[in-house]
Amino acid sequence: MQEFDFYAANTLDELLRLLAQSGGRVIAGGTDVLVQAQRGVFPASVLVDASRVRELRFIGQDGETIRIGALTTYADILASPLLRETAPALVMAAATVGAPQTRARGTLGGNIANASPAGDTLPPLLTLDATVRLVKRGGERVLPLAEVLCGPRQTCLEPGEIIHSVAFRRPSQPTGAAFLKLGNRQGMAIAVVNVAVSLPLDDDGRIAGARVALGAVAPTPVRSPRAEAVLYGQSLNDDVLERAAQAVLYDIAPITDVRGSADYRRKAAVRLTARALRLAAQQIREGAQA
Amino acid sequence: MPAELKTVGKAELRKDAWDKVTGRAAYVDDLPREGVLVGAVVRSPHHHARIVAIETAAARNVPGVVAVLTAADVPGSKTFGPLVQDQPALAFDVVRHMGEPVALVIAQSKEAARHGVAAVQVTYEPLPAVHDPVAALEPDAPRVHSGGNLLTRYEISEGDVATGLAAADVVIEATFTVPRISPAYMEPESSMARWNDDGTLTVWVSSQKPFEDRHAIAGVLGLPEDAVQVCSAVIGGAFGGKEDSGLPVLAALGAWATRGTVRLINNRHESFLAHPKRHPARLHYTLGATREGELIALKAVVHLDTGAYASYGPAVGGLLTEMLAGAYRIPHVQVETNVVYTHSPFSGAMRGFGSPQAHFAIESMMDMLAHELSLDPLELRRKNALRPGDRLLTRVTLDRTAESLPLILDHLAAARARLAQKPPAPGRVAGVGIALGMQSMGLGYRVPDDSTNRLALAPDGSVLLYIGSPDLGQGLATAAEQIAAEALGLPYDAVRTVDVDTSVSPNGGVTCASRMTYLIGNSVMLAAQGLIAALLDYAARTLNVPRDALRYEAGAVITAAGERVALGEFASRAADEGVPLVAEATFSFPYPEETTPKHLPIGMPHVMLVFGGQAVRVEVDPELGTVTVTDVVAVHDVGQVVNRAGVEGQIEGAVAMGIGYALYESMRLKADGQWVDSFTEYLLPTAEDMPQIESVILEIPEASGPYGVKGVGEMGLVPTAPAIANAVFQATGVRAQAIPIAPEVIARPLGG
Structure with missing residues (x-):
């Protein structure tokens, strides 16, 4: 120690x-x-x-913007009806972090600051186009999450700067979203691969701006522009979803480590993405029926 | 077996239960802290290196540091070891594995100890290292010890294997790889030692063998054994890993050098690197059979990685060799086991003691053979299962315990049929696999295998049980108390166990080898007879009546007139008079002539075996290769149950360990040259990974056992891993020959 x-x-x-x-x-x-x-x-x-700083522990709504304070715990996220409605993939991710003890203590800001390539909340936040508000004495700035994460266990935070909160816009269209994680065991698993997707539909029932983001397959969690491009403007069908999943291979660069080989991660990234997309599509269909 | 048992077999509550769940139980870390110095160990960062110099002056000057000790400060024997005295208390000349103790810092606080450790400057000259037991036997391999890297080799040949294989209709061949496993007990190794003014030492240990620790400590310090008192603290699990005197020796050295009290507790990282683990092994099997599935010949060559020091490696190799043919009759057998030194952290005793490695191979082979012959794996086992009177490859004749095998197979058949009905979750495939298991009880022929225990009547009429072997947390004391109460006709609450203290306890031997309830139970029953005799002698004198006019019955002395005088009356009177009412008895593990021949191909064969089998249902995600164990039906013959909750606890805990062995755990060398040595990377099964476990407990009495007791401590994990691998094959058609089973071996190819 x-x-x-x-x-x-x-x-x-x-x-x-x-x-x-x-x-x-x-x-x-x-x-x-x-x-x-x-x-x-x-x-x-x-x-x-920072754990006593109550003003950094909140989940709130400001017009169409949802804000989550950096000290919000995974357990807080799980218990939030607002986030269940507006950020279901984030809630799914929070549910898979560590054990109940970890979820009661660990914070969203910590997950970002730790900048692990496998951080579970990061792909969902990427699919939400989340921004991060960074604060220090005498100043603040707001950056897209992808710009905060600059390498494995590296952030762009300056000395004296903290993560204040995360913000994203409430989806304006019917949207399906999902998070899936592959670990080496059921409980307390670190992701071998994790995936978050969001599928907003336009008025014609076509995929508007899809988001696909993956973790543990690159130095930082990454979006897959190729997969998103495959989905753009398409209607929801399994063939499209499968082609999009295959496309993630162009945007990831996994390594071999103690949790899995690069080859296995590539395979798992495709399969998990396909499943997450189908799950999201199913949500939309069920939402439309409801 | 007596018709009516009053306490044995009842669900008595463990007397340590409340203390443990409320945090009052005193583990070594909970012993008083005032004036206690803290020890911390400087450990080797190299797998293999020459020690050029150790500079301790700077560390001695760190505020709060009281002493810095190296091998030069060891007053007695520089090395110790249970079978081979090859393990240095503190390394000298060379270090042979990462984590090996090089220097010991004693300080007034943890912080000072840590700073002291950081200030010790050791100059190493790194040397080439070998970590593979096969490569370590190459002529030009780096040497671990000057005598060469082969620690022990066992070779047994029965019948004529070449002829047998030539006569076989089908021959299958495979190599299996099993991992290095940490016992991963909740409480890491710990010890506290106090130097007493009279020139003696008192040492508290979390150990399976306080009497052997005393021997090792006395040897290293050059003290007579009676100057060393070893006391058992409450123990937070052991599983074989606490059959090592390394930490007690260092705590004692620290206390001796400082004339103070020193506590030493390994952190988890140290526990991984510097305490015994299950041997990793490579097992090459060739198995021949007739077209009908009758086994004809088995050839097996095994390499066990025993690491840098012998520990119990030679004995593990011996038992593994005995188990290589599993629970099957095979006329032609030729086996070779090599126990090999490497520059890995040392392996030693761990629950199963070689049997889990052997069973992963033979039980996988049985399913592979069944597949090859298109036979039912269960019927193949039934056809070849050992029977009473069969001669094992050790030339020991199997006694009646093998009667359990057909029953076990019947239960497995029913369980398999039931589990096969369950449909898999969407997207998953399911499979049910079975495996049999055999485990020895006892230390083996020609190894001293005795247990001495003592019963004493306390003044209040209760009975004190001076247990000679520590309870590791498995409930040994509870079982012994139940047997003592039964034998004395007393309520369970009337018997209380006194923890092991070498200055007052009899030597009950090392708590190990699935033998304790059997051994202690027998010894306690003999002691109970002795205690009753002592009581009647005393009662006769006190009442001034002839001894044969009195008899004992359920806590009372009955006079000729039929009058009942309660035990307590004599107890308090005897105490007042200073007359001890005590009886001690020794029970020795029986090695009957009819089963144990004089000439044996192996040093220490075991003659008493217990059998079990498990049916396991798995669900596999075929795309990702992930395996979920959903159900385990564990069928074990344990003889008479003493405490059902205790037996089920042993089985369920063992199954958890078997699941970890099959799917998750491996302490391996990483690409960066470091060992997996933390729970971040060494994955244990969590509560979420545990299946439904149903224990089917057969109670076929053992004639030589107390009330018919056999043993259950180890065998619960023996069939688990191969049953899981067999279930995965049933589900996917993929045969895993290495554990833990990597999902990527099972996963379908991309696009498949």
Whole structure:
């Protein structure tokens, strides 16, 4: 176990001040930080605890925009009727993170800040075109999620900057969305591959702007523009969905590691994408019937 | 078996249950902290290296560090080991595996100890390492020990295998690979040692063998054994991994050097690297049979990776060799087992002790043969199953325990038929597989295999059971208490176990080998007779009547007039008078002449075997290759059940371990040269991965067992992994010859 200087903040202001003064890193739920600290590989020697900063723990609606505070836990996401309605893939992803204990402590902001290629909430957020609000003393900026994630375990966060919240627009059309994850066991699994899709339909019943995003198949979670292009303007049929799934192969670059080989990940990415697309399509059909 | 048992077989509550679930049980980490120094170990970052220099001055200057010890500070024997004395307390000259202890830092706090460890400067000259047991036998392979890398080789030949294979209608051949497994107990290894003013040491251990720990500690410190007292703390699981004295030895060394009290607890990373694990193995099998499925000949060549130190490797190799033909009669057998040193963390005892590796191979082969011959795998087993009177490849004659095999097969047939009815979930395919399992009880012929235990009447009329072997958490004490209560005709609550303390407890032997309830039970029954005799002697003197005018019955002495005098009255009176009412008895594992011949092809064959079998239903996702175990029906002959919840707990826990073996667990070397040594990458089955488990418990009494008891500690995991592999084959047609079964081996090709 690494040793740290430890500060605890009670308010957002205090958090930003402590971070600026100490040059430390934020700890919230600790579900990633502590695992790395146990191995002695966490890249900081000062921790600033954000878990008491209540103003960063919220799920809210602002017109057509949904906002989720960085300290919102996976369990909070699971319990949110608003997110079940507007971001079902995100809810499905939150349900697969770790164990109940992990979900009670781990936070959405932490999942982003950890920037694991396998982070489960990241593909759903990519399919929502989510933006991330970054705040530091004397400034803030809003970036698309893809620009926040710049490499395996690397974000673009500047020193003293924190993830404040995530925002996305409520889907304006009937949309099917799904998240699927392949792990090496049922419980507490890290993704070998994970996939999120969203399929909005236009008034003519054609796929408007589909989103397909995958994790653990590239240095960061990635969207698959090729798969999205295959889907664009098409009607929902299994042939299209299958062709779109095959197209993800052009947009991923998996590696071989202890959880699976590159070949297996390619195969699994295609199959999981096909299933996620069918699941999303089925949701739309069921929604139309309802 | 007596017609009516009052306590044995009843669901008595474990007396340690409340303390454990409320957190009051005192594991080593819970022992008092005041004035206790903290030990931390400097460990090798290399698989194999020469130690050029160890610089400790900087570490000694770290505030709070009390001592920094190296091999040079070891006053007695520099090495220890249960079978081969090859394991250094602290490495000298070379390190032979990653994680090997090189120096010991003793400090006033965890933080100081950690800083001390970081400040010890060891200069290494890395040397080439070998991790594969086959490659390690090449002439030019890097040497682990100067005597060469072959630790032990067993060769047995019965009949004429070449002729047998030539006569066979069908011959199948395959190589199986099984992984290195961590026991992964909840409580990692831990020990605390105190130097006493009178020049003795008291050492608390989480160990299966306090008496052997005492021997190792005394040897390393150059002390007489009676200067070392070893006490068993509450133990959070062991599974064979706590048959290693490494940590108690270091804690004792620290206490001796500082004249203080030192606690040493491995973290999980250390537990993975520096404690015994199940041997990884490669097993090459050739099996011949007639067209009708009668087994004719088996040839097997096995390489076991025992790692850097012998530990119990030679014994594991021996038992594995005995088990290579499984529960089958095969006239021509030729087997060879090589136990090989490598630069891997050492392997040793682990639940099953070689049997799980052998069974994965033979039970997979049986299904492969059935497939080749278009026979039912279950009927193939029935045709070839061992029968009473059969001679095993060890030349031991099998006794009546094999009577259970046809019954087990009947239960498996019914379970298989029932499980096959269940339709798979959409998109999945389902399959049901079976496997048989055989496990030995006891340490083996010619190995001292005794257990001594003591019963003492307390002043309040209750009975103290001085158990000679620690309860590892499996409920051994509960079983022993139930047997003692039964033998004395007392209620279960009247018997209380005293934890093992080598200064007061008799030596009950190492808690291992599925033998404890059998062995302790027999010993306790003998001690109960002794205690009754002592009580009647005392009662006769006290009442001034002839001894034969009195008899004992259910907690009371009955006089000639029929008057009942409660045990408690004599107990308190004897206590007042300072008369001890105590009886101790030793039971030795029987090796009867009729089954155990004088001339044997192997050093320590086992003569008492227990049998079981499991039917497993899996669902497989054919596209992704993921396997879900949905149902396990576990059929085991355990003899008389002492405590049903305890037996079911053993079986269910073992099945979980077997599922981990089949599907998830492997401590392997990664591409970066590091071992998988954390629960992030070493996957245990979670609650979500556990199937429905139905235990079918056969109670065929063992004549030599207490009330008919056999054993159940190990065999529950023996059939699990091959039954899963066989079920996967039934579901997909893909034969997994390596475990854990990789989903990508099962998954259909892309576009398929």
